Amino acid sequence: MSWQLSRRAALKLGAAAVASVWVRTPAAEAAPIALPPLPWEEGALAPVISAQTISFHYGKHHRTYVDNLNKLIAGTEFADLPLEAIVQRTYGKPNQTAIFNNAAQAWNHTFYWNSLHPKGGGKPSGKLLEQIERDFGSFDQFRTQLAQAAVGQFGSGWAWLVKNGNRLEVVATSNADTPLATGKKPLLTIDVWEHAYYLDYQNRRADYVNAVIEKLLHWEFAAAQFASA
């Protein structure tokens, strides 16, 4: 929330009293969903993902979803809801597709940035690793399934590791769709829209996916999601 001095009050009271007359502005109410800062510097994921890709992906694509969402929800029943609730309440409602698409993309992207880390990759440990081995047979089989879901997603979308009830699963979603909307708990995601990799890998989606899995997946973040599931 931001606060701004009422112009009329300032004129009436003069400069000496400005500090005491603050009002909540309509502009502050019209922009309730924030674009969170990136969890690392734009160039921190290079060479797997370049600073240029992050700059466009975060600064243009992600920002546009957030800006569009704020325009769409201004003055509606969704204006004061948290982002997760907007995603869940608009999912599958044909007359709210635009709000869902922008809300889900805003949420998915923040989750994606948190799923990546400059010192990521490798394997998880502890209880998360145990359950991956139980549900997928081995960590390598999980890796293969995640890569297949990411590479095999036709067109734009996302590949996810989720907790569905008591089981871990790999799922792919199309366009803005998100497991958050269907009651699954996301643990990690990979964005496979072309804007996520085209500047660095052109059409070689598999090279991007394999490099992300090998070098960037943030297993500490996944473990924290798993522990709170």
Ligand code: FE
């Ligand atoms: Fe994206």
